[in-house]
Amino acid sequence: MIRIIPLRGMPIVEEGDDVGRLIVEAAERQETPIEDDDIVVVTHIIVSRAEGRVVDLEAVKPSEAAVRIAAYTGKDPRLVEVVLSESRAIRRMAPGVLITETRQGFVCANSGVDKSNVPGETIVALLPEDPDESARRIRKRIEELTGKRVAVIISDTHGRAHREGEINVAIGASGLEVIRDRRGERDLFGYVLQVKRTAIADELASAAELVIGQADEGIPAAIIRGYTYKPSETSRALELVRPRERDLFL
Amino acid sequence: MIRIIPLRGMPIVEEGDDVGRLIVEAAERQETPIEDDDIVVVTHIIVSRAEGRVVDLEAVKPSEAAVRIAAYTGKDPRLVEVVLSESRAIRRMAPGVLITETRQGFVCANSGVDKSNVPGETIVALLPEDPDESARRIRKRIEELTGKRVAVIISDTHGRAHREGEINVAIGASGLEVIRDRRGERDLFGYVLQVKRTAIADELASAAELVIGQADEGIPAAIIRGYTYKPSETSRALELVRPRERDLFL
Numbered sequence: 001m002i003r004i005i006p007l008r009g010m011p012i013v014e015e016g017d018d019v020g021r022l023i024v025e026a027a028e029r030q031e032t033p034i035e036d037d038d039i040v041v042v043t044h045i046i047v048s049r050a051e052g053r054v055v056d057l058e059a060v061k062p063s064e065a066a067v068r069i070a071a072y073t074g075k076d077p078r079l080v081e082v083v084l085s086e087s088r089a090i091r092r093m094a095p096g097v098l099i100t101e102t103r104q105g106f107v108c109a110n111s112g113v114d115k116s117n118v119p120g121e122t123i124v125a126l127l128p129e130d131p132d133e134s135a136r137r138i139r140k141r142i143e144e145l146t147g148k149r150v151a152v153i154i155s156d157t158h159g160r161a162h163r164e165g166e167i168n169v170a171i172g173a174s175g176l177e178v179i180r181d182r183r184g185e186r187d188l189f190g191y192v193l194q195v196k197r198t199a200i201a202d203e204l205a206s207a208a209e210l211v212i213g214q215a216d217e218g219i220p221a222a223i224i225r226g227y228t229y230k231p232s233e234t235s236r237a238l239e240l241v242r243p244r245e246r247d248l249f250l
Numbered sequence: 251m252i253r254i255i256p257l258r259g260m261p262i263v264e265e266g267d268d269v270g271r272l273i274v275e276a277a278e279r280q281e282t283p284i285e286d287d288d289i290v291v292v293t294h295i296i297v298s299r300a301e302g303r304v305v306d307l308e309a310v311k312p313s314e315a316a317v318r319i320a321a322y323t324g325k326d327p328r329l330v331e332v333v334l335s336e337s338r339a340i341r342r343m344a345p346g347v348l349i350t351e352t353r354q355g356f357v358c359a360n361s362g363v364d365k366s367n368v369p370g371e372t373i374v375a376l377l378p379e380d381p382d383e384s385a386r387r388i389r390k391r392i393e394e395l396t397g398k399r400v401a402v403i404i405s406d407t408h409g410r411a412h413r414e415g416e417i418n419v420a421i422g423a424s425g426l427e428v429i430r431d432r433r434g435e436r437d438l439f440g441y442v443l444q445v446k447r448t449a450i451a452d453e454l455a456s457a458a459e460l461v462i463g464q465a466d467e468g469i470p471a472a473i474i475r476g477y478t479y480k481p482s483e484t485s486r487a488l489e490l491v492r493p494r495e496r497d498l499f500l
Contacts, residue, residue, distance in 0.1 A: 161411035165449030199415030207457035
């Protein structure tokens with residue numbers, strides 16, 4: 001059986017806060033302390049805030065390009081300026097829509113720049129500069145404080161092609177193989193699987209969202225316990241980004 | 251806390267089998283009987299088998315079009331014939347790849363036609379004819395046998411655009427709102443969410459895959475317990491299919 005345990009009662013995270021410690025303390029306070037092989041899923045927003053990856057739109061002077069794109073999409077020109085500065089390509093524009101490829105490589109709305117769960121009318125949060133590195137740092141901190149071996153996933157909410165609605169995916173990961181490659185394994189009838197490569201880290205991020213998204217109280221992290229993952233010191237969420245030229249689902 | 255409970259020891263499903271009853275019995279045997287508000291996630295393959303949605307390729311005579319596509323993609327012409335008969339459009343072809351839009355509307359590899367977990371070298375499973383209706387029937391059966399109110403999701407493994415690897419999604423659903431529309435809800439700081447529509451049924455399917463995919467023993471279903479969903483008699487997985495003309499992530 002797998003358990004998805006919400007981490008309640010975490011304080012509002014501010015720049016410089018030690019996210020690893022806040023997670024360990026929250027888990028202890030609610031008497032579900034971190035155990036070996038736990039997977040800790042953290043929404044990017046508190047990581048971004050701890051890393052100071054927030055921008056006050058009041059201080060942003062939009063470029064001419066940003067003003068034009070803002071007029072076409074109906075968005076705030078200052079927000080568009082921030083979105084552009086976080087992107088390496090614009091994938092799609094339409095009224096109300098600005099889909100970009102972020103500097104990290106993710107294809108998502110507004111380069112992941114997010115207004116929600118950030119204090120202040122004009123404050124927005126950016127994605128962590130290097131979410132895999134953020135995940136590694138939080139993992140090391142949790143392991144240091146608890147003596148347990150864990151994996152950490154940083155999640156974000158993405159829209160997607162072909163299907164309505166958003167799901168949570170892994171934008172940062174540390175401590176586990178993000179893809180389970182089942183090619184060569186046999187099925188129930190001895191048939192060798194040909195193409196099965198499961199995006200475990202994305203499924204874990206979606207599973208965690210079931211408790212994270214549930215909350216009006218603001219639950220920014222969850223522990224997934226009882227899932228057997230393959231530990232790794234090198235695997236990272238960036239492996240989940242499919243290069244455009246190899247993307248057959250477009 | 252949410253629990254994901256694998257259903258172990260289910261028999262090999264054959265045409266005409268009562269999937270709802272098999273689920274209820276498996277849950278009772280392992281002493282995790284169905285409870286009110288459980289979500290039962292079932293891989294489509296056992297539903298397809300119970301509905302007789304299997305084809306022996308030995309009996310298939312490929313058309314000329316299927317032979318040409320098979321030559322280009324390197325696939326079995328008889329398999330291609332079946333894939334075409336299950337599709338309403340071909341979205342992409344390449345060596346080793348045939349991505350279609352199924353008659354139900356899903357964009358996926360090989361129209362969801364699957365060789366794995368089906369007995370016999372030349373036997374393939376198709377998707378259920380109407381997976382939402384299959385989910386409804388299984389739900390009604392479980393409710394009839396247990397007196398409990400449940401939701402049922404039928405899942406399949408899909409590749410996707412922009413990201414590597416496959417995840418599980420809902421191709422059939424009954425008893426719950428498949429999308430949680432959070433527009434109008436407020437965040438932690440009182441900001442009204444603008445665009446949040448979470449594809450709950452897909453996240454539940456992905457969560458269940460964490461126990462289903464884990465198994466070499468062949469676990470075809472799981473119970474998700476402790477997630478508060480919005481009951482619905484009308485919502486269905488087809489709502490998760492985004493019409494091509496509205497697809498801004500392509």
